[in-house]
Amino acid sequence: MSRPRVVIVGAGFGGLSAARALRQADADVLVVDRHNYHLFQPLLYQVASGLLDPSEIAHPIRSILRGHRNTDVRMAEVEAIELERRVVRTDAGELAYDYLVVAAGAMTNHFGHQDVAAHSIGLKSLDDALALRAMVLAQFERAAECSDEREQHRMLTFVIAGAGPTGVELAGALVELFSHLLPKDFPRLDFSPVRVIVVEAANRVLSAFHPALSARAATVLRRRGVELMLGRTVDHADERGVTLDDGLAIEAATVIWTAGVRASTLGEQLSHVGRGGRVAVGPTLQLAGHEEVQVIGDMAEVRDRGTALPMLAPVAIQQGQQAARNIVAMLAGGRAAAFGYRDKGTMATVGRNVAVVQLGRIRVAGFVGWLMWLFVHLTYIITFRSKAVVLINWGWNYLLEDRPVRLITGASREQPTREPTEAAG
Numbered sequence: 001m002s003r004p005r006v007v008i009v010g011a012g013f014g015g016l017s018a019a020r021a022l023r024q025a026d027a028d029v030l031v032v033d034r035h036n037y038h039l040f041q042p043l044l045y046q047v048a049s050g051l052l053d054p055s056e057i058a059h060p061i062r063s064i065l066r067g068h069r070n071t072d073v074r075m076a077e078v079e080a081i082e083l084e085r086r087v088v089r090t091d092a093g094e095l096a097y098d099y100l101v102v103a104a105g106a107m108t109n110h111f112g113h114q115d116v117a118a119h120s121i122g123l124k125s126l127d128d129a130l131a132l133r134a135m136v137l138a139q140f141e142r143a144a145e146c147s148d149e150r151e152q153h154r155m156l157t158f159v160i161a162g163a164g165p166t167g168v169e170l171a172g173a174l175v176e177l178f179s180h181l182l183p184k185d186f187p188r189l190d191f192s193p194v195r196v197i198v199v200e201a202a203n204r205v206l207s208a209f210h211p212a213l214s215a216r217a218a219t220v221l222r223r224r225g226v227e228l229m230l231g232r233t234v235d236h237a238d239e240r241g242v243t244l245d246d247g248l249a250i251e252a253a254t255v256i257w258t259a260g261v262r263a264s265t266l267g268e269q270l271s272h273v274g275r276g277g278r279v280a281v282g283p284t285l286q287l288a289g290h291e292e293v294q295v296i297g298d299m300a301e302v303r304d305r306g307t308a309l310p311m312l313a314p315v316a317i318q319q320g321q322q323a324a325r326n327i328v329a330m331l332a333g334g335r336a337a338a339f340g341y342r343d344k345g346t347m348a349t350v351g352r353n354v355a356v357v358q359l360g361r362i363r364v365a366g367f368v369g370w371l372m373w374l375f376v377h378l379t380y381i382i383t384f385r386s387k388a389v390v391l392i393n394w395g396w397n398y399l400l401e402d403r404p405v406r407l408i409t410g411a412s413r414e415q416p417t418r419e420p421t422e423a424a425g
């Protein structure tokens with residue numbers, strides 16, 4: 001008799017942790033992902049700013065799950081989930097399941113602004129990060145040859161929409177690249193027109209953090225040359241740049257959108273979705289009316305004392321482990337248990353030597369926070385080889401102020417591969 005089959009959609013933080021925790025389960029596990037790699041998204045900005053190589057933050061799923069005798073991997077795009085038939089439809093055929101874990105994550109949200117989607121770049125995928133790296137470096141190559149002053153200033157203006165952790169970390173990394181390293185590569189280029197502008201709707205950066213940490217991050221960013229435009233939004237974007245809601249036009253060749261994400265549209269096939277396209281699931285992570293289906297990670301809206309848990313890697317990882325425990329319990333004829341989140345805190349770097357860390361009532365900012373940030377991120381990186389290479393790269397960058405991966409590659413000069421966007425449905 002064949003064993004029950006567990007299908008896991010997505011090999012991100014949530015899906016992979018579920019697959020790992022099912023290693024000993026008496027079931028056949030199939031992990032489906034559109035990519036053949038697991039991506040460590042928190043360090044995408046370091047690929048975009050030339051510090052890390054893609055292979056240091058992306059790892060083949062097959063190699064991560066090698067040795068799991070009950071697990072298989074399929075690279076395929078999941079197109080639909082048919083709950084009644086218990087089938088996942090992919091571009092490579094149908095997959096039947098007895099238990100399903102949906103962990104397809106999130107994607108860039110332009111809130112319906114087609115113009116912004118067309119004239120900006122996000123930072124959600126490896127393709128985005130490589131395209132951004134190429135775009136940023138190419139502006140300096142072009143500016144070095146440009147005799148039209150206005151055009152040159154436009155090339156050297158970088159607008160980041162959104163001052164959440166991604167926008168702040170990227171801004172910190174870009175000013176470091178522009179102030180310490182690129183001037184050595186372009187000794188004849190005048191760097192005084194270079195601008196890194198962060199536009200944020202809230203009246204402070206890192207609004208999910210305590211106001212004191214936001215203030216510290218803002219001070220450091222400003223001191224390092226980042227222009228903060230707070231309490232304002234990007235209203236329009238075109239080939240010349242952006243216009244803010246107060247009418248200010250900023251000519252910029254590079255516009256980076258980190259102002260929002262929304263859950264994968266696969267969620268809409270499962271139930272009514274709430275804020276950010278997330279699927280509301282109960283405390284056991286199961287879909288109402290379909291106990292065999294669990295939704296986890298960025299896709300799931302799980303409430304803890306009345307508040308939705310944030311879209312963070314530790315949430316997804318812990319939910320993946322809980323989903324696996326639930327499946328093991330159900331396989332043995334038992335019931336799923338409620339998920340309880342152990343808050344591991346949140347943190348963001350603001351560039352060299354400075355990070356802000358918030359863990360409950362404990363708040364740390366500055367060098368100690370930065371060391372904590374380095375340690376935690378290193379721990380989460382998936383393979384020993386990558387940990388070692390990343391550590392060497394960080395040390396190299398710290399001591400020599402060098403970012404080794406400054407390549408403008410042919411493939412990445414093209415537009416980033418777009419994940420299906422909210423506009424595309």
Ligand SMILES: Cc1cc2nc3c(=O)[nH]c(=O)nc-3n(C[C@H](O)[C@H](O)[C@H](O)COP(=O)(O)OP(=O)(O)OC[C@H]3O[C@@H](n4cnc5c(N)ncnc54)[C@H](O)[C@@H]3O)c2cc1C
Pocket residue numbers: 009010011012013014015032033034035037038039041042043044045076077078079103104105106123124165166264266296297298299311312313314316347
């Ligand atoms: C730039 C950036 C920085 C971040 N920094 C931090 C941080 O510092 N700390 C932190 O805790 N969190 C951070 N996050 C958030 C964190 O990465 C997410 O919360 C986490 O990845 C969610 O895990 P997940 O398993 O739900 O989704 P993901 O990890 O996004 O995985 C989803 C997987 O599903 C696959 N997939 C999606 N749709 C389909 C489909 N239709 N068919 C097949 N496969 C599909 C994708 O390829 C992907 O592998 C960051 C996110 C970004 C984008």
